[in-house]
Amino acid sequence: MFERMRRDVRTVRERDPAARSALEVVLCYPGVHAIWFHRIGHALWGAGWQTLARWVSHVSRFMTGIEIHPAARLGPGLFIDHGMGVVIGETSEVGENVTLLQGVTLGGTSVKREKRHPTLGDNVVVGAGAKIIGGFTIGSGSRIGAGSVVVREVPANSVVVGVPGR
Numbered sequence: 501m502f503e504r505m506r507r508d509v510r511t512v513r514e515r516d517p518a519a520r521s522a523l524e525v526v527l528c529y530p531g532v533h534a535i536w537f538h539r540i541g542h543a544l545w546g547a548g549w550q551t552l553a554r555w556v557s558h559v560s561r562f563m564t565g566i567e568i569h570p571a572a573r574l575g576p577g578l579f580i581d582h583g584m585g586v587v588i589g590e591t592s593e594v595g596e597n598v599t600l601l602q603g604v605t606l607g608g609t610s611v612k613r614e615k616r617h618p619t620l621g622d623n624v625v626v627g628a629g630a631k632i633i634g635g636f637t638i639g640s641g642s643r644i645g646a647g648s649v650v651v652r653e654v655p656a657n658s659v660v661v662g663v664p665g666r
Contacts, residue, residue, distance in 0.1 A: 591615045
């Protein structure tokens with residue numbers, strides 16, 4: 501657990517030039533706090549304690565402004581920068597070394613109990629305010645521009661901008 505926490509701090513230090521020290525990251529980065537809360541909630545969810553997991557998620561949202569469903573799967577190296585308003589839905593899957601900026605939504609398009617939220621491959625960057633809606637994949641190495649609305653599959657190493665995203 502502590503190795504994961506150290507990696508989270510290293511991730512911020514490597515990818516945010518404004519991060520001055522590890523202590524600053526631990527104390528002042530709500531994206532890191534939300535990821536740590538999520539790890540607790542995700543473990544509780546997997547152990548069958550769904551209500552308690554949802555409560556941990558609720559406390560995290562209150563404290564950080566970032567909403568991550570406890571069933572969502574987050575890969576290592578996730579960096580949530582300026583995270584206010586980020587929403588990651590229940591069936592979302594996020595690969596390794598992904599960057600999400602403020603106001604990003606990984607949302608669903610259905611109320612059925614099935615895969616309804618996006619899967620982000622490794623090394624994806626999602627710009628501020630972008631909305632990725634639906635149960636499809638954003639290929640590894642892709643970049644989603646700020647304010648874009650993406651409603652269909654994106655091949656690896658693509659750049660998508662606009663409404664709808666192209």
